[in-house]
Amino acid sequence: MRWELSPEQADFRTVLADWLGDVCPRDTLRGWLDAGDHATFAHRLHTDGWFGVGAPEDLGGEGGGLVELALAAEQFGRHAAPSSSWLASMVALPAVAAVPDAAKALFGDGAVVALATPAGTIPGGDATVRAAGAGLSGSVPTVLAADVAARFVVPVRGEKGLELHLVDAGRPGVRVQPRALTDRSRSVADIELDGVPSTLIQADAAEVLARCAHRGAVLVAADALGAMVAMLDATVEYVGQRKQFGVPIGSFQAVKHAAAEMLVKVESSRSIAYLAAAVVDAGRDDAAVYAATAKAQICAAGPVAADSALTLHGAIGYTWEHDLQFFYKRALLDAELLGSPGAWNDVLADRLPLVPGPEMSSKGGAAARAIGCDPS
Amino acid sequence: MDFGLTDDQATIRAAVADLAAKFDDQYWMECDRDKRFPSEFYDVLASGGWLGITTPEEYGGHGFGITEASILIEEVAKSGGGMNAASAIHLTIFGMHPVIKHGSDELKRRTLPGVVDGSTHVCFGVTEPGAGLDTTKITTFAEREGDHYRVNGRKVWISKAMESNKILLLTRTEKADEVAKKTDGMTLFLTDLDRDRIDVRPIPKMGRNAVSSNELFIDDLMIPVEDRVGEEGKGFTYILDGMNPERMLVAAEALGLGRVSLDRATRYGNERHVFGRPIGMNQGLQFPLADSLARLDAAELVLRKATWLYDKGEPSGREANTAKYLCADAGFEAADRALQTHGGMGYSEEYNVARYFREARLLKIAPLSQEMVLNYLGSHVLGLPRSY
Missing domain, CATH: 2.40.110.10 (Butyryl-CoA Dehydrogenase, subunit A, domain 2)
Incomplete structure (x- = not known):
């Protein structure tokens, strides 16, 4: 099996990453977050033409699908961009699609739907x-x-x-x-x-909500992946510079191994995230399994990677001045956002021939049915 | 707070370590490989009087507490004898507790001296295929007939039954659905392991192969009334008395296995050179071993507290369970890391850590699983609802 980004998708990723480098550098981001300003970024995202990528043209989007959205989510995570309004709208899109006026306002005027x-x-x-x-x-x-x-x-x-x-x-x-x-x-x-x-x-409300849930799982997972990439890059750079006992701390085996573990998380998360994006985008019957796996696995790895990054940075990573906090907090929120790893693992468990837990059965069953995972 | 050993305890530790050192890894490797009971080792401990360490002096023992017994068994395991050495004597050094506490004088006079001098090997017959750890579900039944009981049933995972001539046997004398409390109606016996009436079949298993683990098929075994321990119907409470000390002893065995594993790993880490330096210089190998040292030391402290409480006659359920849980975990982790440190050599029998690994794994399962320990701590200590 060979699966890779199309040339257009790869270009999209590169150009978006460059744009984020210009529009959302760390000091600018820090200023926005200190001021509680998410609107400037949202406005630029819309006026510079990124908002419609990954949405069908007949709704007013630029074309493309969930793989493009996942690419964007990863980059937003990598820059800790204030992207809530974009994420919320892209999650809600299956519902918005049934109301042409709302879709037109979303892509035309940037009227966010949550x-x-x-x-x-x-x-x-x-x-x-x-x-x-x-x-x-x-x-x-x-x-x-x-x-x-x-x-x-x-x-x-x-x-x-x-x-x-x-x-x-x-x-x-x-x-x-x-x-x-x-x-x-x-x-x-x-x-x-x-x-x-x-x-x-x-x-069909249940069916639409299921699609929203699957999209949300994939996009939050991709966001967590991006945050992990940023933390890995920052960590590798730091341990190469920081010296103790006369050598860069990155020369210590325990430090190398910890960084290598982060890399494994990044690579496996990327494999899971884009497969899930493609499967959910294709509307396959087993979309729930891939969405759940991506959300549960990647978003569980995120906080662990964040913790390693903090450990390897030492006390400097714990300071307000250091940028690590943006990604650390991003990874922790991504773990809980739109369902915790535990909640999504329950979705997976419902697909297995297990005996339902005594108190979980009705609630878990309802949640599983609602997102299209009814094993019956 | 005093963390030191008493003079007696220090003497016991040194003396047992001295005795156990007479049996090297080669000895234990061969016993394990050939599934041969370590009689020479057993006889040396017996002739030294060590088997009666906790038995009251009036029955030929020394009357020490569980603290001393745990030190003894830890040293035995730590010598490299591991669970093969520990299981050969485990029941003898504390398993007679229900008999000592609840048995008649006549029964004690008749049986305990033989246990102490080593001529009587005893096994413990509680668990059954249909009951597992849910002990009240046992069905082996003892029917009173005049001055005897007629016993029929099945037992499983009975350690050392092949080598034993007596069995401490838990039965039902009333069926579970005929008693007010499900723990009622169970009766304990200390009786001869009559081969004509009890078919003993060893279970092929992963490790600790010098001491058998067996399935017992009991068919019309006739037990004289005088072999009954205490009163009829109270066997479960008698057994319950021995649960905490048993957990402490098992914790000590796991601790000893962890210590010997760590010792061998450290030695190999210093001796073995790859890439032009000792492999112990790699942080990837050194840190896990240092971590195991810390975990074993911490687990040991809980064990010492548990035996200290028990010997003072205070409640020790929380500490006994915690000690078993932490020692089993730390001991197995140390063995696993010792194996990893040895690389391919760890997988060969020659370096013995594979044997420690197999044996240490057992202690996460026996005498009760780690999960059942958590059940105890969760419901009995924390006060959460019973989850099973």
């Missing part, structure tokens, strides 16, 4: 919002990019089952309460809806 599910869980769990009378009511905590979203895709417990509704964030009755994250390069906010009018999205 999927209203808690950022720490796999999209597709129990809906907490209800359709009551004329509008939607309920609350959803910690929604990714909710603070900058123009619209929300809201899973709703309707009379006939699960539905997806599109809600305009500017409507009366919508309250958005931002929350501070330790990783300042991403944002979340709590949403409260109180009798808010909405548009029913004409699509």
